Amino acid sequence: MNDYLWLIPFFPLLGFLINGLLGRNFSEKMVGIIGAGAIFLSFVTTLLTFKELLTLEPEHRIFIQKLYTWMATGNFSVDVAFRFDALSAVMTLVVTGVGFLIHVYSIGYMHGDRGFFRYFAFLNLFTFAMLLLVLGNNFLILFLGWEGVGLCSYLLIGFWYEKIDYANAGMKAFIVNRIGDFGFLLGMFLIFKHFGSLDFDQVFSNAAAVPPGVITAITLLLFVGATGKSAQIPLYVWLPDAMAGPTPVSALIHAATMVTAGVYMVSRASALYILSPLALSVVAVIGVATALFAATMAITSQDIKKVLAYSTISQLGYMFLAAGVGAFSAAIFHLMTHAFFKALLFLGAGSVMHALSNETNLMKMGGLRKHLPITFWTFLVGGLAISGIPGFSGFFSKDEILWKAFSSPFGSPVLWGVGAVAAGITAFYIFRMIYLAFYGESRVDPEVALHIHESPKVMTVPLMVLAVLSIIGGYVGIPHVYMGLEHFLEPVFEPASVAMAAGAAGHASASTEFTLMGISVVIALAGIYLAYQLYVMNPEKPRQLAQSMHGLYTLLFNKYYVDEIYQAVFVKPFVNLSNVFFWRFFDVKIIDGIVNGVARIFGNIAAGLRRMQTGIVQMYALSLMLGAIIIFGYFILR
Amino acid sequence: MPLTYYLVLGAILFSLGVLGVLTRRNAIIIFLSIELMLNAVNLTFVALSNHVQNLDGQVFVFFVMIVAAAEVAVGLALIVAIFRLKETVYVDEINLMKW
Amino acid sequence: MQEILFFVLAAVAVLSALGMLLNKNPVYSVLLLIVTLFSIAGLYVLLNASFIAAVHLIVYAGAIMVLFLFVIMLLDIRADVEHINLKRLSRILALLATFIFLGETFLIIWMSLKGKAAFVGLGEGILGDVPSVGELLFTKYLLPFEIASVLLLVAIVGAIILAKRKLRPEPPAA
Numbered sequence: 001m002n003d004y005l006w007l008i009p010f011f012p013l014l015g016f017l018i019n020g021l022l023g024r025n026f027s028e029k030m031v032g033i034i035g036a037g038a039i040f041l042s043f044v045t046t047l048l049t050f051k052e053l054l055t056l057e058p059e060h061r062i063f064i065q066k067l068y069t070w071m072a073t074g075n076f077s078v079d080v081a082f083r084f085d086a087l088s089a090v091m092t093l094v095v096t097g098v099g100f101l102i103h104v105y106s107i108g109y110m111h112g113d114r115g116f117f118r119y120f121a122f123l124n125l126f127t128f129a130m131l132l133l134v135l136g137n138n139f140l141i142l143f144l145g146w147e148g149v150g151l152c153s154y155l156l157i158g159f160w161y162e163k164i165d166y167a168n169a170g171m172k173a174f175i176v177n178r179i180g181d182f183g184f185l186l187g188m189f190l191i192f193k194h195f196g197s198l199d200f201d202q203v204f205s206n207a208a209a210v211p212p213g214v215i216t217a218i219t220l221l222l223f224v225g226a227t228g229k230s231a232q233i234p235l236y237v238w239l240p241d242a243m244a245g246p247t248p249v250s251a252l253i254h255a256a257t258m259v260t261a262g263v264y265m266v267s268r269a270s271a272l273y274i275l276s277p278l279a280l281s282v283v284a285v286i287g288v289a290t291a292l293f294a295a296t297m298a299i300t301s302q303d304i305k306k307v308l309a310y311s312t313i314s315q316l317g318y319m320f321l322a323a324g325v326g327a328f329s330a331a332i333f334h335l336m337t338h339a340f341f342k343a344l345l346f347l348g349a350g351s352v353m354h355a356l357s358n359e360t361n362l363m364k365m366g367g368l369r370k371h372l373p374i375t376f377w378t379f380l381v382g383g384l385a386i387s388g389i390p391g392f393s394g395f396f397s398k399d400e401i402l403w404k405a406f407s408s409p410f411g412s413p414v415l416w417g418v419g420a421v422a423a424g425i426t427a428f429y430i431f432r433m434i435y436l437a438f439y440g441e442s443r444v445d446p447e448v449a450l451h452i453h454e455s456p457k458v459m460t461v462p463l464m465v466l467a468v469l470s471i472i473g474g475y476v477g478i479p480h481v482y483m484g485l486e487h488f489l490e491p492v493f494e495p496a497s498v499a500m501a502a503g504a505a506g507h508a509s510a511s512t513e514f515t516l517m518g519i520s521v522v523i524a525l526a527g528i529y530l531a532y533q534l535y536v537m538n539p540e541k542p543r544q545l546a547q548s549m550h551g552l553y554t555l556l557f558n559k560y561y562v563d564e565i566y567q568a569v570f571v572k573p574f575v576n577l578s579n580v581f582f583w584r585f586f587d588v589k590i591i592d593g594i595v596n597g598v599a600r601i602f603g604n605i606a607a608g609l610r611r612m613q614t615g616i617v618q619m620y621a622l623s624l625m626l627g628a629i630i631i632f633g634y635f636i637l638r
Numbered sequence: 639m640p641l642t643y644y645l646v647l648g649a650i651l652f653s654l655g656v657l658g659v660l661t662r663r664n665a666i667i668i669f670l671s672i673e674l675m676l677n678a679v680n681l682t683f684v685a686l687s688n689h690v691q692n693l694d695g696q697v698f699v700f701f702v703m704i705v706a707a708a709e710v711a712v713g714l715a716l717i718v719a720i721f722r723l724k725e726t727v728y729v730d731e732i733n734l735m736k737w
Numbered sequence: 738m739q740e741i742l743f744f745v746l747a748a749v750a751v752l753s754a755l756g757m758l759l760n761k762n763p764v765y766s767v768l769l770l771i772v773t774l775f776s777i778a779g780l781y782v783l784l785n786a787s788f789i790a791a792v793h794l795i796v797y798a799g800a801i802m803v804l805f806l807f808v809i810m811l812l813d814i815r816a817d818v819e820h821i822n823l824k825r826l827s828r829i830l831a832l833l834a835t836f837i838f839l840g841e842t843f844l845i846i847w848m849s850l851k852g853k854a855a856f857v858g859l860g861e862g863i864l865g866d867v868p869s870v871g872e873l874l875f876t877k878y879l880l881p882f883e884i885a886s887v888l889l890l891v892a893i894v895g896a897i898i899l900a901k902r903k904l905r906p907e908p909p910a911a
Contacts, residue, residue: 615733617668621659622827625834632841636848639739641855642846644780647747649842651773653835654754660831666763666809670770673801674754677777680793687865688784688857696789696865697878703796704885708892710801714808715899721812722902 004045005065005082008092009131011042015124023117032107035120039103039127043096050089058491061086064137078198083137087492090332090485091134091264094339098256099127101462105347106248108458109354119159119246126152130257134264139188139198142265146184146229149258150177156253157245169241176238180228187221190214204271204495212276219272219279222265223286230262230316233290237563239313243305247350250305255312255346256339263319263335267328271495274326280410284324288405288418291317293560295425299432300546300556303360304349307433311386312342314426318401321419325411326500327404328493329486334397336485340473341385341394344466345430348379351455351463352437357448362433367442371452374460376438378467383434385470387427388524393474398423399517406516408500420520427527435535644685651678665717665727669710676706743783750776767805774798784857786865 015038023031053061062085070078084092103123110119129148136142150173158170188198194210195203207215226232231239242254253259266273266283273279291314298310315338322331353360355372369376385394402423406416442449454460476485490497534541546553555561651674658671680699687695721727753772760766774797781790863869874882 613736615736617729617732618660618827618831622831622834625656625660625831625838629834629838629841632838632845636841636844639743639856641857642850643743643747644784644857645846645850646843647750647780649839649846650751651754653839653842654751654758656838657831657835658758660835661828662758664763666805667757667766670757670766670805673797674757674770674773677774677797680789681777681780684781684784684786684789684865685857688786688863689855691863693863693865693870693873694877696786696870697873699786699789700792700870700874701878701881701885703792704889707796707801708888710804711892711896712899714804715896718808718812718900727812 003065005049005063005084005135006067007045008042008049008096009082009128009135011038011045012124012128012131014038016121016128019117019124020121023121026117028107028111028116031117031120032103035124036100036103036107038124039096039100042127042131043093043100046089046092046096049084050093053084053086053089058488061491066137070140075196076192078138078140080141081137082135082141083200084135085492086489087264087267087332088134090336090489092131094336095127095130095134095257098339098343098466099130099252101465102248102252102256102343102347105251105350105459105462106246108456109248109350110246113246115159119156122152122155122159123249123252126156126253126258130261133261137200139191139200139203142268143184143188146225146261146265147181149253149261150174150181150229153177153242153253153258156249157242159245159249163244166244169238169244173238173242176235177228180225180235183221183224183228185225187218187225190218190221194218200268204269207271207275207495215272216276216278219269219276220282222269222272223262223279223283226262226266226320227286228262229265230259230320231313232262232286232316232320233293236290236294236313237566240306240309240559243303243309247305247346247353250309251343251346251350254309255342259312259316260319260335260339263316263323263331266320266323267332267493270323270326270328270493273323274496274499277410280324280326282324283320284405284410284415287317287320287322287324288415288422289317290314291321291422292418292425293317295422295429296556297559298429299425300553302362304352304362304365304433304437305346305360307362307429308342308345308349311345311426311430312338314422315342315386317422318398318419321405321415322401325405325408325415326496327401327408328496329489330397330400330404332489333485334401337385337393337397337470337473340466341382341392341470344378344382344463344470345386347459347463347466348375348382351375351459352379354455354459355452356444357451359444359448362436364443364445364448365437366440366444367438368444368452369438372438372454374454374463378460378463379438380434381467381470383430385474386430387528388423388520390521391471393470393472395521396474399520402520403513403516407512410500416516420523423520424523424527427524428531431528431531432535435531439536440539641685641689645682648678648682648685651675651681663728663730665720665729665732668729669713669717673706673710676702739783743780746776746779746783749773750780763809764806767802767809771798771802774802784865785863788865788867788870791867 015034018034019026019031023034026034049063053063062083064081064083066079066081068080070080072078103120106119106123110116113119126149129145129152131145133142133145133149136145154170154174157173158167161167161170191203192198194214195206197203228235239254239259243250245254273283294310294313294317298307298314301307301310315334319331319334319338322328322334349360352365352368352372352375355368355375356365359365381392385392388395388398402416402419405411405419406413444452534545558564655671655673655675655678658674659668662668662671680702683695683699683702687693687699717727720732724732726732750773753769753776757766757769757773760769774793778790778794778798781787781793
């Protein structure tokens, strides 16, 4: 067994404590070394553990380390225990590996910021919570990490809290997530009610014994949690605003790791989901709808980070599509490749902003290819990967998902079709962004243009590493390769794959697979070509198009008015209700009334009792005597 | 000679002290009464010390005297201070601690 | 012989205590209390407590009572004119409470000594002379003894501060 599992989350926690408590007095270099070093140690530990895991037989590839019993009341007992199986291993490697690169990058990106140590402390705390989430051996530890990452997300979105907009964005993320967490909590309660335990093994092995209706309720409630954390319809609204945080934070939390927690959780609970076809279809439909919906919104966004944010929402939709058709390993596969290329794109965007004095407006970029060669090439790799161009990682994972959406017993051609269209749009908006930022005439503000410079090594090296990973990351997933990812993850998703195999008889053939693959590649290439035509060959064309399709453009530009609708439907009425009823009536009249009433009662009693305080010493002495008499009397009569 | 005699005598002297504290108005007399009460207790201490064949009781009497001396010093200083302020030593005319 | 001495001393003590209680002039009260204290000192001697008797005389009769006299004369307190402000009821209550208390005390003494032969006196019991009590004070009770000296020091300082006419010099007249 492996007794060092606890070290993986421990190092980031230690880093958080050191930097958080003492970092104020450290130099930037010191803080950076502690912050990144903690993640590096954690990464090395993960690698060693992973190596040990691989030496075992596939069916026994699981380490469980119980640290202590957290709480035990009645028949409710929760252990603080870590679980390192194939799924956790992939997640942990992504979190620590990508996390380490982003920590290193941050040293350069955050250089000179007043909150440097605070930033690194939060980032380490985030990593700790995320590791808790993926390593936890029961739903409560998972939830602990889940809340922890939510907290860190809030802290880091509002990192520059002097700006009211940024602080509000943090609150929005927190509140929207809370709605999802509520569903998650209810799901956990249901699990405990029907399984009597929150332990993964006990829940999943007894899943078949619980009525299907209950399973459906549990899985749907858990999925509500996932939509909050992973920014799916209808709770995705916080993620675009979350771009207020520092860009490496967007890369780590709002692209690579935290937002994928929902996917992880659904995959972890695959044994439950597979028992409920209804829940699966809900997941798949929400996923594919989000993929398409978010992709369309990305088309008109002029903010480089917002484009990437919508892109993240869209890609998360793909992951849920995969999970919804029962292809959990495809979901995790895409999660992994997405972590690579989306972190790369975000860090690239950060590098662009770094060069342009934090300019995020695509309309004020252009022609940056010459000035930022490393950023450009790595960004291009990321763009090709996310567009699904063969040879890059995104191609393998996205194609896997689309194929499963088509061929799985839970899938359908409609899901495939919508997914393919979204993939085409993805290619279009990504290359729109690349062309706007790196090609054509420079539209940079003159005084900013003077300072354009390539980022320092500490930022470009992580970019290059991520670029390499974005290319080769896909090859672990090719199904027929020895030790492929799907094969590796199989023990974890065993109930799911059994169910899939049962329904998949004679459904799929290799030729269909390759035809579909060809179609999706053609769609992607068409998207890129369209972007090239519109934004490089005829730069005037987009504006004309926008005018000719004014209604659609405005609708997209305003993000379907979802924020406004939410504001009008949920926020306003609730604010008014609180204002009129909860505050002016309930709080003032009832709550304050009770409190003040109690105080007044005691005030009146005291007003009477204080007459006893005559100020005459002998009165006091007399009462002292009476007390003595009573005590003596007690001893006599006893 | 019976121990009871001494105890009864102590009780009587103590009760006289109590009566003085409860009825007299002059702060100095109240103080004297308190001294009387202390002495009544001391007498009981010594008597019981003799009875149980243990000198610890007498040591206690010694400490009671020390505390009484300290108390008298501070208490009389207080009376002097109050007299300066209120021109009286009658406790029923001093009710600064009234509600 | 012993018993006669006891009764004489006890009678003197109780009577002079009563006198202290009833006398209107505080100076007489103090003098009567000194008489009580002297007879109590005699009782200490009857109880073999010669050390305590000596300390008692020195501390109480010699120091504390003189202090009382000083204060009385310093304040020039007039004779306690009986304009009774205390309500009658409270005086009756006080008297009643005291008698109940005394009765209870007697009851407790009786209950705890009932049927036991408990005797004290000159011939019997241990000797509370200076060497034996002093040895106890400087061995077993050394720490309380030292603390008591600190207590006295604090009391002295406190008394001086309290009785001083002004804590701070008057601010210069403007």
